[in-house]
Amino acid sequence: MGNLSELALKLTGLVKHFGGIKAVDGIDFEVSRGEFVGLIGPNGCGKSTTFNAISGLLEKSAGQVEVFGQSTEGMKPHQIHALGLSRTFQNTRLWQEMTVIENLLLPPRNQVGATPLTSILNTLQPRHEKARLAKAWKVLETLEITHIAHLLAGELSGGQSKLVDIGRALMGEPELLLLDEPVAGVAGPLADSIFRHLRRLVDETGITVLIIEHNMNFILRKGVDRVVVMNEGKVLMSGTPDEVRGNEAVVQAYLGGAGIEHELPESEEFEEIGETIRHKRPLDIKRGVAGALLLALSMWIPNLGWITTGGILLGSSDFLSELSAHTLAAGVDDMWAGLHMLILLLYSLSQPIILFSLIWCMSQGHSLDDDAENIMLMSMILIISGIMLRLFNGVTEHEIPFGAFVALVAGAVMYFDIPTLDDDGEEE
Secondary structure: OOOOOHHEEEEOOOOEOOOOOEEEEEEEEEOOOOOOOEEEEEOOOHHHHHHHHHOOOOOOOOEEEEOOOOOOOOOOHHHHHHOEEEOOOOOOOOOOOEEEHHHHOOOOOOOOOOOOOHHHHHHHHOHHHHHHHHHHHHHHOOOOOHHHOOOOOHHHHHHHHHHHHHHHHHHHOOEEEEOOOOOOOOOHHHHHOOOOOOOOHHHHHOEEEEEEEOOHHHHOOOOOOEEEEEEEEEEEEEOOOOHHHOOHHHHHHHOOOOOOOOOOOOOOOOOOOOOEEEOOOOOHHHHHHHHHHHHHHHHOOOOOOOOOHHHHOOOOOOHHHHHHHHOOOHHHHHHHHHHHHHHHHHHHHHHHHHHHHHHHHHHHHOHHHHHHHHHHHHHHHHHHHHHHHHHHHHOOOOOOOOHHHHHHHHHHHHOOOOEEEEEOOOOO
16 A cells, blocks of 8 residues: 555544444545545445545544545535545435536536626626536536536436536546445446446546445446455455455355355456436427427317317317316216316317427427427327217217327427437437
C-alpha cells in the first residue's frame, strides 16, 4: 500500500454500533489514489453502514476516517464533500420533474444564489453559467448519455437513472467517488455498460472509485483493481479478484457452511444474456406532428354514424339529449347504448386534452410516449365498447366508432416506431 500522501481513503478501526448490534466492528482498509476498488460481502455485512460513516451521514462509534490524508473527525457531510468526496445511494434520488441536464446543473458547488437581483443578472448568462452547462454536457458525453439530456428524470429506465446519478455526483468534481450498488436492479447489458464507463473514467481521469456490489460473481469479472471483502462487520480479506476467487473463507462467507465445495467464477467473461432494453427517446418532431394531425382528424370523423367529437364539444348536435334519453330509460338496450355514449362523451372530452399535451410536449422537446399510450388506451376502450354495443344491442353496421380507429392509428404512429437499444445506447 502507498504512503499517506498517495492514499485517497484510510479507515483505521472503524466501528459503528446500533445499540447492541455491531454493524461495523473495527475495520481497517486503504484505497490508493486512482484505484478502482470493489467493496463486497453478503447482505447485512455492513457495507452501506461503512459508506454512511465515511461520508458523515452516520456518526461513527469509534475509529478514524481519513480522506486524502485529512481526518474527518467532527466533520459534517458537506465538509467531507469539500475534501473531494462524493457518493451515490443505492436508491437513486433524482428530481423526477426536471430533465436530465437540469439534474446535473444543480449539484456543483459555489453557485450564485437565486435572488431577485441575481435572477436579473443571470439573464445575460455569465461566464460561470456557461462553464457549468459545458461541464454538464461533458459529463453526459463521458457517460455516453447525451441522447437523454432533455428527457424528464421520471421517464428514465432504472439503468439510465443510475448513470444520471453517477453523472450528478461527478458534477461535484470529486477526487474520490463512493458508489452504493450502482447496478442493483439494472438489466445485464446496461449493468456491463455502467462498469465499462467507470473503468474508462478511472483510467482517463485518475479519479478514485470505491464501489459496493453485493453480487460477487458479477464484480470479480468487471475489471476492478482490488476487492475488499466484508463479513459480519469485519474485513475478511483484501486482494485482487484472482486472490479473492481462490480464498476458501470468502466462499464460505457467501455460500455458508464449512466443507461445502463451491467454485467461484473464472476470470473470463461469461456469455452475455441476450437482452434488449426498451428506452424512451427524445422527441421525433415528424412522428409528433403526424400523430397530432391524425388525432385532430379523428375529432371530425363520425363515431356512431352521425356524431363527431367536434359536434359534441361544440354542442352542434342533439347528442346530449340522446344520451339523456337512453340514460333515463329502463330497458336493457338503452342501458348498453347509454353506457357506450357515456364512454364516447369521456373519449371526446379527453381528445383535446391529449392534443394540447402533444403540442406542449413538442414545444418542450419532451417524450411523446405517455400521450401515445393514453391515445391507444382511450381509443381501444371506445372500440371495444362499440363492439359490445353491436353484439348486444343490434345496432346497424354504420354505428361503429370510426374516429376511434383513426385515433388508435395516431397513437401507434408515435409509439410503435420506438426502437430497442443495445447496451451502448445504439439503435438495433
